[in-house]
Amino acid sequence: xxxxxxxxxxxxxxxxxxxxxxxxxxxxxxxxxxxxxxxxxxxxxxxxxxxxxxxxxxxxxxxxxxxxxxxxxxxxxxxxxxxxxxxxxxxxxxxxxxxxxxxxxxxxxxxxxx
Numbered sequence: 025x026x027x028x029x030x031x032x033x034x035x036x037x038x039x040x041x042x043x044x045x046x047x048x049x050x051x052x053x054x055x056x057x058x059x060x061x062x063x064x065x066x067x068x069x070x071x072x073x074x075x076x077x078x079x080x081x082x083x084x085x086x087x088x089x090x091x092x093x094x095x096x097x098x099x100x101x102x103x104x105x106x107x108x109x110x111x112x113x114x115x116x117x118x119x120x121x122x123x124x125x126x127x128x129x130x131x132x133x134x135x136x137x138x
Contacts, residue, residue: 025041026041027041027042028046028136028137029136030123030136031136031137032126032133032134033132034129034130035123035127036123038119038120040116040119044116047113048116051074051077052070053070053073059137059138061135061136062134064127064128064131067134068128070124071124071125074117074120074124078114078117081112082112
């Protein structure tokens with residue numbers, strides 16, 4: 025599995041596993057190609073999309089918990105382990121959100137590449 029590097033002149037580089045980066049890139053409405061850019065003009069929309077995806081995940085988890093429904097098949101050991109090791113979208117997205125906020129404030133683009 026490859027690493028994706030997010031870079032900006034406004035923040036330190038952020039590295040993520042390709043699968044995790046692809047989920048975030050797709051959440052902001054971009055195609056998870058080997059390279060890409062979020063222009064300074066696109067940053068407000070990207071931030072809104074990421075925050076919306078985070079809220080949707082949190083709401084789905086809260087609704088499942090309220091109904092007493094497991095988010096994974098509780099009879100399956102592999103599923104139990106995945107759930108125990110689950111990293112929420114808000115935690116996964118935090119470094120990218122921080123980079124986008126800093127980049128938006130300075131009016132610079134965010135680039136990514138494998």
